[in-house]
Amino acid sequence: MLKVEYHGHSCVQLSDGEHSLIIDPFLTDNPSAIVKPKSIRVQHVLLTHAHADHIQNAVEIAKANDATLIAIHELATYMSWQGIKVRDMNIGGRLSLGFAELQMVQAFHSSGIIDHSKQEIIYAGMPAGFIIRWNGHSILHAGDTNLFLDMKLIGERNSIDLAFLPIGDLFTMGPEDAAVAAEWLQAKQVVPVHYNTFELIQQDGASFVDMLKSRGIQGNVMRPGEHITL
16 A cells, blocks of 8 residues: 655655655645644655755755655755765666655756855756656656646656646646646546645646546545545
C-alpha cells in the first residue's frame, strides 16, 4: 500500500510505512498547510525547481531527518552548500532509491533563487517533474509547467496511475490546458495542485474535475492534510 498525502500548494508526501519522501516542501508560509515542518518524517526530499514556494522548508526538513535531497544538478549543488546530503540528476535520467525509482522529466517554467536583499538571482538549473515508480504504481509530479506537446510522449511511454498537475494559471498552465495535459499524459487519476494558495492563482478545483470527467478521466480534489492510498 502506498499512502499519498497532500500538504497544500504543490507539496506531496508519499509513504509505504517504512519509506517516505516529500516533494516541494512549502509549509511555513503556506496559508493552506496544516502540518509543520518539524512533524515531517522522510528519508528523501525531492525538488522540482528552485522557487521559494517549492523549496522553503527543504533544508530544514532534510537536516532534521538526515534526509537526502534530490534535484537537478545546479539546484542540488546549491543545496549541498547548506550542509545537507544531496543526489543530483538531470532531465531524462533515472535514479534508484532501492524501494522506488525516480525519473526526471521536463517541465516548461523558470527556476532561480531570488535574494531580494542583494537584488540577485541565482541560476538553479532547469525546472523538472518526477515520475516515481513505487510498489507497482507510477506517479507523476509535473512540477510547475505549461502545456507542451511532449506530454503525449510521456503518456505513451509510461502508464501513469496518478498525476499531480498545476492549474493555477498566471505562473503555470490553467485548468483548460491542464485538462488537455491530463488527456495527453493518459493519466488514470489526476489531482490539481498549485492553486488557491494565493489570490493570484485562485481556481475552482471542482470545475476542473468536471472538465476531466467530460474527457473520461478521474479527478480528485484533495484538501491539505488529506490522503489517498494506491
